Amino acid sequence: GAVVSQHPSWVICKSGTSVKIECRSLDFQATTMFWYRQFPKQSLMLMATSNEGSKATYEQGVEKDKFLINHASLTLSTLTVTSAHPEDSSFYICSTLAPRGSTDTQYFGPGTRLTVL
Amino acid sequence: QKEVEQDPGPLSVPEGAIVSLNCTYSNSAFQYFMWYRQYSRKGPELLMYTYSSGNKEDGRFTAQVDKSSKYISLFIRDSQPSDSATYLCAMSEETSGSRLTFGEGTQLTVNP
Numbered sequence: 001g002a003v004v005s006q007h008p009s010w011v012i013c014k015s016g017t018s019v020k021i022e023c024r025s026l027d028f029q030a031t032t033m034f035w036y037r038q039f040p041k042q043s044l045m046l047m048a049t050s051n052e053g054s055k056a057t058y059e060q061g062v063e064k065d066k067f068l069i070n071h072a073s074l075t076l077s078t079l080t081v082t083s084a085h086p087e088d089s090s091f092y093i094c095s096t097l098a099p100r101g102s103t104d105t106q107y108f109g110p111g112t113r114l115t116v117l
Numbered sequence: 118q119k120e121v122e123q124d125p126g127p128l129s130v131p132e133g134a135i136v137s138l139n140c141t142y143s144n145s146a147f148q149y150f151m152w153y154r155q156y157s158r159k160g161p162e163l164l165m166y167t168y169s170s171g172n173k174e175d176g177r178f179t180a181q182v183d184k185s186s187k188y189i190s191l192f193i194r195d196s197q198p199s200d201s202a203t204y205l206c207a208m209s210e211e212t213s214g215s216r217l218t219f220g221e222g223t224q225l226t227v228n229p
Contacts, residue, residue, distance in 0.1 A: 105163060106217060113158065
């Protein structure tokens with residue numbers, strides 16, 4: 001399957017600052033990447049779908065001005081949490097869409113744990 | 118009501134036991150069904166995916182889908198301590214790679 005990396009693996013920041021999280025597809029050119037958020041003991045919630053060269057599609061209830069997504073190349077998508085607040089503390093996970101057999105499948109990165117003080 | 122319901126557990130079994138994990142769903146448009154394994158503080162890892170109803174086997178893992186009952190299962194045979202993780206079911210309408218809806222996840226512990 002596809003190999004996906006994220007950087008950083010964890011970050012602590014002060015309230016009001018911005019944090020950028022990188023998602024890289026290491027062995028596959030990913031036209032589509034997904035960003036998820038996972039709160040403790042809860043499931044993954046899709047935040048947005050990122051398409052290379054075009055604007056991201058955000059899920060209902062996700063503020064696009066707060067969670068800026070840039071998918072400038074086929075191997076890199078970034079999520080910037082702007083003016084972070086403690087309630088933004090969560091586990092952020094990206095995934096890429098890659099072929100598996102006769103269909104496409106999402107392969108997930110290791111996640112980035114964000115703590116906002 | 119959640120689109121996908123999954124008992125969060127925790128579930129604790131002895132090594133060698135057969136584990137049964139289940140999800141129910143309400144959206145009849147779901148066609149692709151996946152099971153992911155997630156270790157603590159890690160991203161999910163795809164275990165199995167199934168299209169429509171039926172069974173699929175891969176080593177010690179068997180996935181079953183019953184679309185008429187809107188019910189899917191994952192069976193783990195000869196469970197090992199290394200199987201201890203959270204298991205997430207996921208579903209999509211279009212393809213196994215499109216927008217996924219996840220269950221809450223079931224936390225499994227296999228005791229040696």
